[in-house]
Amino acid sequence: MATGENEPLISTAVTSRETERSARADETILEARGLDVHYGEDRALREVTAEIPERKVTAIIGPSGCGKSTFLRSINRMNDQIEVCRVEGDLLFRGKNVYDDDVDPVALRRKIGQVFQKPNPFPKSIRDNVTYGLRVQGKSATDDDVERALRGAALWSEVEGKLDSSGLDLSGGQQQRLCIARAIAPDPEVVLMDEPTSALDPVAASKIEDLIAELAREYTVVIVTHNMQQAARISDETMVFLTGGELVEFDDTATIFENPANQAVEDYITGKFG
Amino acid sequence: MSRFEYRAQLRALREELLAMSDLVCEALQRALEAFEARDAEIASLVVEGDREINERYLAIERRCIELIARQQPVAGEMRVVVATFKISTDLERVGDLATNLATYAIQGERHAYPEVDAGTIGRHALAMVREAVAAYATEDAEACYAVADRDEALDRLCEAANGIVVHDLLADRGPDDSVETLLADVSRLFLTIRDLERVGDHAVNLAARTLYMAEGNDDLLA
Structure with missing residues (x-):
C-alpha cells in the first residue's frame, strides 16, 4: 500500500502524480475492510472486503438492489448525503480511511471523481463545464487544461472551436463525454462510473467503452454496470454482488466469465438467477 | 431466442456432437x-460416409457460431460451446483418417507385413476415441485423464510396429520384391501407423477439451 497518512485528503492540494503513477502500477489503490452500510434498518452492504488495483478497470455487477451502487457511492462518500446512511468498517484510499474524521469529503471527491448514469452537464458553456472542478478549488483553468481534459475524454475533435457554446447542445453521448472531461479535469486518481452508458445508444455507448479503456492508462476506473457483456468487454477485474449486499466473488474478469468459482455467480452471469 | 430455447440449443449442440461421434467411430471401426x-466394399462405405461426417461437422460449427x-x-455454457467446437474439428479429422485407412486397405496386392498388428493398434485408438466421447457425454474428468494415459501405450505400439517395418526394410526382402513394391508397402504401412497414432492424439484432444468443458481445467491442453 501507498503513503496513507500523508495523502492530501484533508487539504485542497493536488499533487503532481506522474512519477507516483509509474511507480505504483498494479498496486492496490482502494481497499474495503469489513465494510457495512446500513440505510436505517436495512443492511445494504455486508462485510465487504476487497482490494481494487490501481489503473485498472474494475467492474461491479449484480442484480438490482444487490448493493453495487451503494458500494460505489461509499468510495467517495456520496452516501454522506443520505441522512439515514450509516457506514461501518474501513474504506481505504491509498491506505487512509476515507471515513476518518479529518478527511474532507470535497477534497476526497476531487481525487475520486464520479460520472453518473444520465449525462448531467451544467447549463453552461462546454469550457465552463470542464473547468468547474478547478474553479471550485480556486484555481484558474488555462486553455491547455480544457484541451487536455477534452482530449482525455475523446471529445476535443468534436468541440474544438465551439467551446463557448452550451454543453446542453451536445448529443447524449457527447454530453456524457463532457461529464467525463469534467470529472478528469481536476486530475483525479480514481473515476467512479455508475452505469455511464445505460442512457446512450449503442454507438455512443461504444465510444464511452473505448474511452474507458483509454482512461485506465491514467486513472483507476470503477464502473457499475447492468450490462454483463460490457463488464466482460471492458474490465480487468470484476466484483459480483448478489442479494443481501454480499460481495460473492471478485476475480480477474476472464476468470469470472470463463470459470467462476461460485455457483451462484455462474447462475447469475448465465441468466439463471437474478 | 428465449433463455429456455437457448438452453435447448445448447443441449441439441451436445446431442449433435454425440451423433457425429457415433458416425466417426463407426467409420473407424x-x-x-x-x-x-x-x-x-466396406472400404468404399467408409469413403462415402465421410461426406456426412463433414456435413455434421459444418452444422455443429454453424450452431456454435450462431x-x-x-x-x-x-x-x-461458453466452455460447452468452445469445447464442442474444438472437439468437432478433432472428430472430423478422425473421420478423414478413417478414410485414409480405408483407402490404404484396398491399395497394394497383399498384407506385406503380417507381423505388424495394425488391427490391435487400430482397436486401441478406436477405444480411446470411444472413451473420450463417453467422457464428454457424462462430463467425467477422471475418464479424461484415463484417455490421456492410454495414449502412451498406443505410442509404444506404433513405435514397435515402425521398428518391425524399418528392420525388414533394412533386411534382405528376397528376390521376389522389387524396390518399388517394397517402398510402396513400407510407405503405406508407415502412413497407416502414423494415422492410427494421430487418431490417439485426437482422442487425447477430445479428452482435454472435455476436461476443460467440465471443470474449466486445462491440465491436458498443454
Missing part, C-alpha cells in the same frame, strides 16, 4: 475391418 479383411454471435455464452 469399418476402416479397421476393411484393412484387416482387405474388403473393398450461439456465440447471438447469445454470448459465458462460464460453463
Whole structure:
C-alpha cells in the first residue's frame, strides 16, 4: 500500500502524480475492510472486503438492489448525503480511511471523481463545464487544461472551436463525454462510473467503452454496470454482488466469465438467477 | 431466442456432437475391418460416409457460431460451446483418417507385413476415441485423464510396429520384391501407423477439451 497518512485528503492540494503513477502500477489503490452500510434498518452492504488495483478497470455487477451502487457511492462518500446512511468498517484510499474524521469529503471527491448514469452537464458553456472542478478549488483553468481534459475524454475533435457554446447542445453521448472531461479535469486518481452508458445508444455507448479503456492508462476506473457483456468487454477485474449486499466473488474478469468459482455467480452471469 | 430455447440449443449442440461421434467411430471401426479383411466394399462405405461426417461437422460449427454471435455464452455454457467446437474439428479429422485407412486397405496386392498388428493398434485408438466421447457425454474428468494415459501405450505400439517395418526394410526382402513394391508397402504401412497414432492424439484432444468443458481445467491442453 501507498503513503496513507500523508495523502492530501484533508487539504485542497493536488499533487503532481506522474512519477507516483509509474511507480505504483498494479498496486492496490482502494481497499474495503469489513465494510457495512446500513440505510436505517436495512443492511445494504455486508462485510465487504476487497482490494481494487490501481489503473485498472474494475467492474461491479449484480442484480438490482444487490448493493453495487451503494458500494460505489461509499468510495467517495456520496452516501454522506443520505441522512439515514450509516457506514461501518474501513474504506481505504491509498491506505487512509476515507471515513476518518479529518478527511474532507470535497477534497476526497476531487481525487475520486464520479460520472453518473444520465449525462448531467451544467447549463453552461462546454469550457465552463470542464473547468468547474478547478474553479471550485480556486484555481484558474488555462486553455491547455480544457484541451487536455477534452482530449482525455475523446471529445476535443468534436468541440474544438465551439467551446463557448452550451454543453446542453451536445448529443447524449457527447454530453456524457463532457461529464467525463469534467470529472478528469481536476486530475483525479480514481473515476467512479455508475452505469455511464445505460442512457446512450449503442454507438455512443461504444465510444464511452473505448474511452474507458483509454482512461485506465491514467486513472483507476470503477464502473457499475447492468450490462454483463460490457463488464466482460471492458474490465480487468470484476466484483459480483448478489442479494443481501454480499460481495460473492471478485476475480480477474476472464476468470469470472470463463470459470467462476461460485455457483451462484455462474447462475447469475448465465441468466439463471437474478 | 428465449433463455429456455437457448438452453435447448445448447443441449441439441451436445446431442449433435454425440451423433457425429457415433458416425466417426463407426467409420473407424469399418476402416479397421476393411484393412484387416482387405474388403473393398466396406472400404468404399467408409469413403462415402465421410461426406456426412463433414456435413455434421459444418452444422455443429454453424450452431456454435450462431450461439456465440447471438447469445454470448459465458462460464460453463461458453466452455460447452468452445469445447464442442474444438472437439468437432478433432472428430472430423478422425473421420478423414478413417478414410485414409480405408483407402490404404484396398491399395497394394497383399498384407506385406503380417507381423505388424495394425488391427490391435487400430482397436486401441478406436477405444480411446470411444472413451473420450463417453467422457464428454457424462462430463467425467477422471475418464479424461484415463484417455490421456492410454495414449502412451498406443505410442509404444506404433513405435514397435515402425521398428518391425524399418528392420525388414533394412533386411534382405528376397528376390521376389522389387524396390518399388517394397517402398510402396513400407510407405503405406508407415502412413497407416502414423494415422492410427494421430487418431490417439485426437482422442487425447477430445479428452482435454472435455476436461476443460467440465471443470474449466486445462491440465491436458498443454
